[in-house]
Structures are given as structure tokens and as C-alpha cells.
Amino acid sequence: MTELLSDTxxxxxxxxxxxxxxxxxxxxxxxxxxxxFDDFTAAFAFMTRAALWAEKWNHHPxxxxxxxxxxxxxxxxxxGGLSALDxxxxxxxxxxxx
Amino acid sequence: MTELLSDTxxxxxxxxxxxxxxxxxxxxxxxxxxxxFDDFTAAFAFMTRAALWAEKWNHHPxxxxxxxxxxxxxxxxxxGGLSALDxxxxxxxxxxxx
Numbered sequence: 116m117t118e119l120l121s122d123t124x125x126x127x128x129x130x131x132x133x134x135x136x137x138x139x140x141x142x143x144x145x146x147x148x149x150x151x152f153d154d155f156t157a158a159f160a161f162m163t164r165a166a167l168w169a170e171k172w173n174h175h176p177x178x179x180x181x182x183x184x185x186x187x188x189x190x191x192x193x194x195g196g197l198s199a200l201d202x203x204x205x206x207x208x209x210x211x212x213x
Numbered sequence: 214m215t216e217l218l219s220d221t222x223x224x225x226x227x228x229x230x231x232x233x234x235x236x237x238x239x240x241x242x243x244x245x246x247x248x249x250f251d252d253f254t255a256a257f258a259f260m261t262r263a264a265l266w267a268e269k270w271n272h273h274p275x276x277x278x279x280x281x282x283x284x285x286x287x288x289x290x291x292x293g294g295l296s297a298l299d300x301x302x303x304x305x306x307x308x309x310x311x
Contacts, residue, residue: 159261159264163261175279180277
């Protein structure tokens, strides 16, 4: 699972994420999204839920929180770019909002 | 409490923090510190404890987490620089480690 996404993987796994508000990082083979919540408690509650999944899957985000905003960057450091794990965690983060 | 730190305040409140590993931000009147933990669970546990104090005091950090590192920036946006609240939260964060 931890290999760089193939061209096919990018079409099947990445494309739906890019349609859902994720963007490609300008500098690295990574994806980013900024979530905006009602307040800090909502933002940190999201982070806490996502943290449990990240730890469960042993795949952790780089993320920045400033009051009600959470900016997430996903990359698989072991392979130096995007893997299926990033797509999986991105989908999970989006699902946590619904 | 939410006024810019005076010269006296900087000497009494800020100086001890700078000796404890906090640094002045290069671009803003803010203080920063990077905490390094054993792993993600320890890093996120620290963030969770700090988040509760931040919310209790209605004064929130800007912070970035990448696996076992947490980089914190403290500034009081209402006054555009450092206030006693920043010193208070910085001290609390340091205390959480002891």
C-alpha cells in the first residue's frame, strides 16, 4: 500500500479528492486542504477524531491549526510522495465532517 | 490583560520564557517554540491538554504538528502583538511537560 500512486491510482483515488476541495501542493507531491469550523472547539474536535484514525493507520498528517481553521497536508514520507494511504486518510477526514 | 506587553512586562514575563527555549518570531511580535515528543500520541496528548487551557482562557495558539513535533506560535491578535495572555499560555504549555 505504501508505494507512490500510479497513474491509474491518481485517476481513481486522487481525482475525486481534488473535486472535493483537496489541492496539490505547489512544492511537493502532496495534497492539502483547509477546513474551516465554527470555532476552536469544533476545529480541535475534528483534529482529535482524525488523530485517532491517523494513529490507528500509522499514517499521520502535517497540520496547522489557527483558531477555527485546520490546514492539512498529506504525504507519505517513506516514498517521498502520495500513496494510497494519503487518499485513504483524506477520505476519512472528509467523512468525519458528514 | 489584553494589552501589548510593556517594557517592564517584557522583562518580567518574556525574559524567563526566552531562557526556557521560546524565541521571538522573526516577522511578528510573537513567540515560538518547537516541542519534540517520543511519538505522535505523546505530541497529540500535549496538544489536547494545551487545547483545554487555550479554550478555558479563550486564547488560542497557532500550532503545527508533524508526527512527534509541535511548533507553537503565540500572539494576541486583538492587540497585534504579545500580551500577558501569551506569556501565561506559554508558561502553561511548559508546565504540562513537567
